[in-house]
Amino acid sequence: AQTVTQSQPEMSVQEAETVTLSCTYDTSESDYYLFWYKQPPSRQMILVIRQEAYKQQNATENRFSVNFQKAAKSFSLKISDSQLGDAAMYFCAYRSVRSGAGSYQLTFGKGTKLSVIP
Amino acid sequence: DAGITQSPRHKVTETGTPVTLRCHQTENHRYMYWYRQDPGHGLRLIHYSYGVKDTDKGEVSDGYSVSRSKTEDFLLTLESATSSQTSVYFCAISEGGTSGNTIYFGEGSWLTVV
Numbered sequence: 001a002q003t004v005t006q007s008q009p010e011m012s013v014q015e016a017e018t019v020t021l022s023c024t025y026d027t028s029e030s031d032y033y034l035f036w037y038k039q040p041p042s043r044q045m046i047l048v049i050r051q052e053a054y055k056q057q058n059a060t061e062n063r064f065s066v067n068f069q070k071a072a073k074s075f076s077l078k079i080s081d082s083q084l085g086d087a088a089m090y091f092c093a094y095r096s097v098r099s100g101a102g103s104y105q106l107t108f109g110k111g112t113k114l115s116v117i118p
Numbered sequence: 119d120a121g122i123t124q125s126p127r128h129k130v131t132e133t134g135t136p137v138t139l140r141c142h143q144t145e146n147h148r149y150m151y152w153y154r155q156d157p158g159h160g161l162r163l164i165h166y167s168y169g170v171k172d173t174d175k176g177e178v179s180d181g182y183s184v185s186r187s188k189t190e191d192f193l194l195t196l197e198s199a200t201s202s203q204t205s206v207y208f209c210a211i212s213e214g215g216t217s218g219n220t221i222y223f224g225e226g227s228w229l230t231v232v
Contacts, residue, residue: 042225043226047220091161105176106161107163110158110159
């Protein structure tokens with residue numbers, strides 16, 4: 001079974017600065033998807049960014065980018081020019097691409113609470 | 119926003135009573151999921167469905183049952199609610215397949231068992 005570990009329960013960043021959230025995972029599969037979800041106080045789960053394991057290029061979405069190190073099984077999220085609205089819980093998640101029943105479900109880490117200091 | 123509606127959004131119930139949470143989607147996606155979120159545990163999969171009348175257990179399925187009689191609806195039932203089932207419940211959907219691997223979440227249902 002896959003596991004996802006987020007080793008930083010809480011982090012803080014000054015507004016306009018850059019912060020990196022860590023995520024490692026364990027899998028025996030060679031192809032999979034990785035995700036970062038943001039959960040603000042409203043508790044809505046919002047997709048931030050996704051990465052396909054077969055792609056070497058790191059995914060980027062505006063101020064959000066990832067550092068995907070497949071051999072190290074590491075998937076960190078970098079937030080540039082941090083804004084007050086970035087304050088939230090951030091969850092790293094893994095998804096298999098195996099076909100058939102039982103596939104496509106997400107395995108989550110326990111989350112990192114990010115605070116943004118004005 | 120993904121067309122996912124959860125009901126009820128908030129519920130307080132007594133120990134031992136049955137409770138049903140409903141998830142309704144307008145996206146015609148094949149896969150539907152129920153997760154629960156608890157402090158220190160992130161989100162954990164309860165049950166999921168890969169088609170009408172096709173369901174399977176997730177990581178924390180004990181005490182829960184599900185049904186899917188239509189593509190758009192996925193029901194989660196707590197047969198006899200316990201205090202350990204106090205949680206936030208999230209429904210999620212995905213299209214599946216190589217072009218639909220993103221999972222989208224509903225807004226959550228807060229359940230308190232007293």
